[in-house]
Amino acid sequence: MRSTTRVRTLLTAGALLLVGVAIAAIGVGSVPIPPTEVVGILLQQIGVGADATASPGSTAIVMELRLPRILAAVLVGAALAVAGGVFQSLLRNPLADPYVLGTSSGAALGAAVAILLPISGVAWELGGVQLAAFAGALAAVGLVWRVAGIGSGEERIASVLLVGYAVASLLAAALSLVMLMSGANLRAIFSFLLGGLDGATWPRLAAAALPLIAATTLLALRGRPLAALLLGDEGAMHLGVEVRRERRISVALASLATAAAVALAGLVGFVGLVVPHLIRLAVGPDPRAVLPLSSIGGALLLLVADSVARTIGIPVGVITALIGAPFLLWLLHRSRTGYAL
Amino acid sequence: MNDRERALDAHDQPTMTPDASYELLGARDVHVTINEVEILRDINLKIGVAERVAIAGANGAGKTSLLRALSGTLPVASGEVILCTEPISTLSRATIARSIAVVGADLALPFATRADELVALGRLPHGTGPGGPTAHDRERAAAALARVGASHLAARDVRTLSAGERQLIAIALGLAQETPILALDEPTVHLDLKHRVEIADLLVSLADRARTVVAIFHELDMVRDLFPRVIVMKGGQIVGDGAPSEVLTAARVADGWGIPVERAARL
Numbered sequence: 294m295r296s297t298t299r300v301r302t303l304l305t306a307g308a309l310l311l312v313g314v315a316i317a318a319i320g321v322g323s324v325p326i327p328p329t330e331v332v333g334i335l336l337q338q339i340g341v342g343a344d345a346t347a348s349p350g351s352t353a354i355v356m357e358l359r360l361p362r363i364l365a366a367v368l369v370g371a372a373l374a375v376a377g378g379v380f381q382s383l384l385r386n387p388l389a390d391p392y393v394l395g396t397s398s399g400a401a402l403g404a405a406v407a408i409l410l411p412i413s414g415v416a417w418e419l420g421g422v423q424l425a426a427f428a429g430a431l432a433a434v435g436l437v438w439r440v441a442g443i444g445s446g447e448e449r450i451a452s453v454l455l456v457g458y459a460v461a462s463l464l465a466a467a468l469s470l471v472m473l474m475s476g477a478n479l480r481a482i483f484s485f486l487l488g489g490l491d492g493a494t495w496p497r498l499a500a501a502a503l504p505l506i507a508a509t510t511l512l513a514l515r516g517r518p519l520a521a522l523l524l525g526d527e528g529a530m531h532l533g534v535e536v537r538r539e540r541r542i543s544v545a546l547a548s549l550a551t552a553a554a555v556a557l558a559g560l561v562g563f564v565g566l567v568v569p570h571l572i573r574l575a576v577g578p579d580p581r582a583v584l585p586l587s588s589i590g591g592a593l594l595l596l597v598a599d600s601v602a603r604t605i606g607i608p609v610g611v612i613t614a615l616i617g618a619p620f621l622l623w624l625l626h627r628s629r630t631g632y633a634l
Numbered sequence: 635m636n637d638r639e640r641a642l643d644a645h646d647q648p649t650m651t652p653d654a655s656y657e658l659l660g661a662r663d664v665h666v667t668i669n670e671v672e673i674l675r676d677i678n679l680k681i682g683v684a685e686r687v688a689i690a691g692a693n694g695a696g697k698t699s700l701l702r703a704l705s706g707t708l709p710v711a712s713g714e715v716i717l718c719t720e721p722i723s724t725l726s727r728a729t730i731a732r733s734i735a736v737v738g739a740d741l742a743l744p745f746a747t748r749a750d751e752l753v754a755l756g757r758l759p760h761g762t763g764p765g766g767p768t769a770h771d772r773e774r775a776a777a778a779l780a781r782v783g784a785s786h787l788a789a790r791d792v793r794t795l796s797a798g799e800r801q802l803i804a805i806a807l808g809l810a811q812e813t814p815i816l817a818l819d820e821p822t823v824h825l826d827l828k829h830r831v832e833i834a835d836l837l838v839s840l841a842d843r844a845r846t847v848v849a850i851f852h853e854l855d856m857v858r859d860l861f862p863r864v865i866v867m868k869g870g871q872i873v874g875d876g877a878p879s880e881v882l883t884a885a886r887v888a889d890g891w892g893i894p895v896e897r898a899a900r901l
Binding site: 297300381382385386387513514515516517520521523524525527528530531532533534535573577578579581582 | 702705706707726727728729730731732735736738741742743744745746747748751752755756758759761762763764765766767768769811
């Protein structure tokens with residue numbers, strides 16, 4: 294049996310790797326900053342050791358431009374991967390991702406409408422579009438929840454997926470209409486749909502951080518009831534889980550995490566679908582191992598993808614799809630030669 | 635030690651003779667209604683420590699519903715189910731899971747899952763933290779796999795196992811729960827003769843070790859062979875409860891399953 298010690302080792306190693314990659318990523322950009330200087334600047338900011346070698350220019354680049362973006366990539370990547378893993382376990386479907394309940398379409402429509410509204414620069418800076426995307430995402434999940442009767446004890450997994458699909462289709466149609474009428478704003482809407490962390494400023498990060506951190510952490514600790522759900526609703530009840538209650542809590546937390554992630558970063562695809570599968574390959578399907586490790590894996594993937602995106606000037610959503618889609622194809626190919634999803 | 639603790643403690647005893655005086659599992663005037671259709675009615679029964687009880691009956695007679703009501707996953711409309719001397723409605727889901735393990739008809743898993751990892755899930759009711767299985771959990775899971783003679787399957791993906799092997803793993807999962815009661819829904823369905831015999835022998839030996847075994851069985855010859863007591867269901871009611879020689883006579887089988895008496899006599 295794959296041991297709990299191995300999971301702890303992977304968690305520790307992954308966390309250290311994440312810190313290292315994050316420091317390297319802060320240095321990457323049009324003005325390269327060596328990792329030692331990055332560490333010096335960060336230490337200086339938290340008041341440990343006055344590093345006089347750092348130029349004010351480098352300090353400004355690190356603190357004002359890159360650090361909020363790197364933190365946003367870490368939080369969004371972790372949230373999407375954990376939410377994806379939760380939805381896959383909860384719906385017992387390997388194809389589930391964080392957007393399965395219509396979050397993405399709701400967020401996109403909310404953002405598009407906000408982009409079209411004549412709002413002033415101040416509201417824009419404070420994240421009017423992000424707020425609208427957040428509200429749209431939660432409204433979409435709320436609608437799916439109501440129609441599919443999540444937590445009522447009557448819901449069927451297939452019908453939850455179908456309701457999610459129907460609501461997403463309806464919202465996508467509305468989004469198409471809004472985009473047709475958007476004229477000069479089409480580019481802004483389009484860039485939200487592609488996903489990206491360009492808009493990750495300190496105020497917006499601060500606004501999204503609380504729901505992101507809280508929901509992701511709580512979900513990563515909910516592996517026990519989700520582990521029982523591997524056996525289905527009836528099997529989980531026999532293992533002592535209050536299935537209706539657990540489903541309500543997990544869907545609510547995963548939707549909150551996804552909505553906050555989408556509001557901050559737009560529609561970043563594939564992180565939530567692929568990362569949990571990659572982790573399952575390494576440690577098996579138990580969510581008690583999969584969810585905490587997914588949070589680190591998702592953070593790493595989005596951090597690397599965003600660094601590439603910044604360097605070559607392509608939206609991060611395109612990069613994650615370029616990495617994620619071939620990886621998924623490889624997994625599916627493997628499923629015919631041994632490993633089954 | 636109160637009655638409940640004594641009942642819970644029973645499964646740790648090496649051997650114990652069947653004792654109906656501790657009511658491990660029981661039902662008083664239980665009625666269950668789904669969509670205004672009464673699917674169980676007037677259910678009264680008492681099952682004691684280390685008893686071995688078969689539930690038989692035609693398809694749709696209410697066997698699985700009875701098992702679900704007795705394990706608390708099907709809410710009763712009226713009456714009371716008793717688990718380890720206490721009304722089940724007063725027990726938490728986790729407490730129920732430490733008292734009765736239910737082995738379902740088949741395992742369907744969404745992801746590749748090793749047999750030992752799956753069996754370790756049986757330890758879930760015994761813990762609370764967010765961490766994975768402890769060393770003790772893994773040890774108990776390995777012991778459960780060994781008990782059903784499936785240690786060699788530990789590292790296999792459950793989804794690639796044969797129906798008979800999957801059934802062994804499912805029983806090991808129930809054993810890993812370490813409950814005084816093990817309930818099984820058609821443990822020998824879809825199995826060939828060899829696996830049917832193996833699983834039947836296993837159930838007998840489990841009950842001998844002070845665990846109460848309640849199993850839905852379709853094969854009346856095996857019920858006659860292996861179970862000192864059988865509960866026969868028809869139309870959501872218990873129509874027979876006793877030794878197979880009394881309850882499974884040709885006339886009563888003909889009535890219970892709706893077949894001609896002369897045909898039933900040859901079963």
